Amino acid sequence: MTLSRRQILAGAGAAAFWPVFAGPARSQTGATTLTAAPARIQLAPPDYAQTDVWAYNAQVPGPTQRHARGDVLNMRLENRLDQATTIHWHGLRLPNAMDGVPGLTQDPVPPGSTFDYSFALRDAGTFWYHPHANSLEQISRGLAGVLVVEEPEGARPDVDGDEVLVLDDWRMAADAVIRDDFGARHDMSHAGRLGNYITVNARPELRRTVPAGGRLRLRLVNTATARVFDLRFRGLAVWLAALDGMPLEQPLALAELVLAPAQRADLLVDVTAAPGDEALIASRERDGTFALVALDATGPQRAIRPAPAPLPPNDMPVIDTAKARQVPLTLEGGAMRGLPGGGTWKGNRMDMRALAGAGQFWAFNGMVGMPDAPLVAASLGETIRIPIENRTAFSHAMHLHGMHFRELRAGGATGPWRDTLLLRAGETREIAFVADNPGDWMFHCHMPSHQMSGMMNWISVT
Incomplete structure (x- = not known):
């Protein structure tokens, strides 16, 4: 599918005009049932046919849920697909039985059945929800949505707009049909299922009208299954305020942002474009830099504000690295480097050829797929350090369920709280977390x- 996207330096292009930017967020209950079912939407530009997708409540992305911190989320999943599904509430610290992982925390929900999720929202931030059953196909066909948990009244930043921006890509045929080559051996052994059509909120370019000099809160969510977005900004002063739902101790001024699959970033931005000009958020690709979001600035020009204050913190544990137990993790496999020593899959030691014949290409510490024994068996409250060495030729987005971690950096510094960490080919990075949430939690690459x-592997907290 060949679709044009406007290059930053090419001047104004034809794009659908979108409404005025949304005002400051207000807490709302949102849907109480999410129905996963086939739907048909205008995903490609209007001169193409509509696309058959799988959607929550016939929407792509699914309906954004807005709640206040401390609310109890009660949500019924209704499955109208022809295969089993679940909902994983990505990034939320919740009871283990509500985590949505088939075979680990719940049974998969068969076609025609329902499952009720209920848990307290203990953290404010930007989170998302998606299936954890046959996740490659189900997410690639459109099943994903955003959950916003707002700070208490009086603690929210003073902004003129609060907008969710869902970044995604799709593998489309020339007739705007989603290709059904899920599980292709090349994707599984290389970089993953990369799409040929990028959208923001299911649109090829999102256009908004914003006040010149206004301050906005932009909640970016990468729901793509493999694409790492390398974002650039023009006409905006940008501060990074939170990552993966967790506020930074101090907003960080930046000019570019890398967002791996499953990661989120809350940005506070001031529109520096003059009235009549446009501000842009763009994606840097191999064939150029292309606008994803265009913000048309309108006057009168507002006065420049001081740099934003930090968002109120969530209640996070204290990581004492001196008392931490270290459990090393080595990522191996994939094309070009392979598994020279083979791996253990379903209890059997196999060479690379046999593993590839079974559709298995990667290993954690020589273990392929979900083993019977966890990577870590931690006592409740124990601090765990995991140095992760990526010996593969590809990037991996490592995601921990149920808890957040911090990266341990040179000189004793710690990075911000995260639930998903991008490791480039050949990198070694170390994370630490407090095992303060009892249960069995997945730890896996979020490129399905x-x-x-x-x-994929798991961590047991008892």
């Missing part, structure tokens, strides 16, 4: 092509 072909 990699997860389903070997890159």
Whole structure:
């Protein structure tokens, strides 16, 4: 499918005009049932046919849920697909039985059945929800949505707009049909299922009208299954305020942002474009830099504000690295580097050829797929350090369920709280977390092509 996207330096292009930017967020209950079912939407530009997708409540992305911190979320999943599904509430610290992982925390929900999720929202921030059953196909067909948990009244930043921006890509044929080559061996053994059509909120370019000099809160969510977005900004002063739902101690001024699959970033931005000009958020691709979001600035020009204050913190544990137990993790496999020593899959030691024949290409510490024994068996309250060495030729987005971690950096510094960490080829990085949430939690690469072909394990907290 060949679709044009406007290059930053090419001047104004034809794009659908979108409404005025939304005002400051207000707490709302949102839907109480999410129905996963086939739907048909205008995903490609209007001169193409509509696209058959799988959607929550016939929407792509699914309906954004807005709640206040401390609310109890009660949500019924209704499955109208022809295969089993679940909902994983990505990034939320919740009871283990509500985590939505088939075979680990719940049974998969069969077609025609329902499952009720209920848990307290203990953290304010930007989170998202998606299936954890056959996740490569189900997410790639459109099943994903955003959950916003707002700070208490009086603690929210003073902004003129609060907008969710869902970044995604799709693998489309020339007739705007989603290709059904899920599980292709090349994808599973290489970088994952990369699409050829990028959208923001299911649109090829999102256009908004914003006040010149206004301050906005932009909640970016990468729901793509493999694409790492390398974002650039023009006509905006940008501060990074939170990552993966967790506020930074101090907003960080930046000019570019890398967002791996499953990661989120809350940005506070001032519109510096003059009235009549446009501000842009763009994606840097191999063939150029292309606008994803265009913000048309309108006058009168507002006065420049001081740099934003930090968002109120969530209640996070204290990481004492001196008392931490270290459990090393080595990522191996994939094309070009392979598994020279083979791996253990379903209790059997196999060479690379046999593993590839079974559709398995990756290993954690020589273990392929979900083993019987966890990577870590932690006592409740124990601090765990995991140095992760990526010996593969590809990037991996490592995601921990149920808890957040911090990266341990040189000189004793710690990075911000995260639930998903991007490791480039050849990198070694170390994370630490407090095992303060009892249960069995997945720890896996959030590129589903990699997860389903070997890159998953689990952590037991008792």
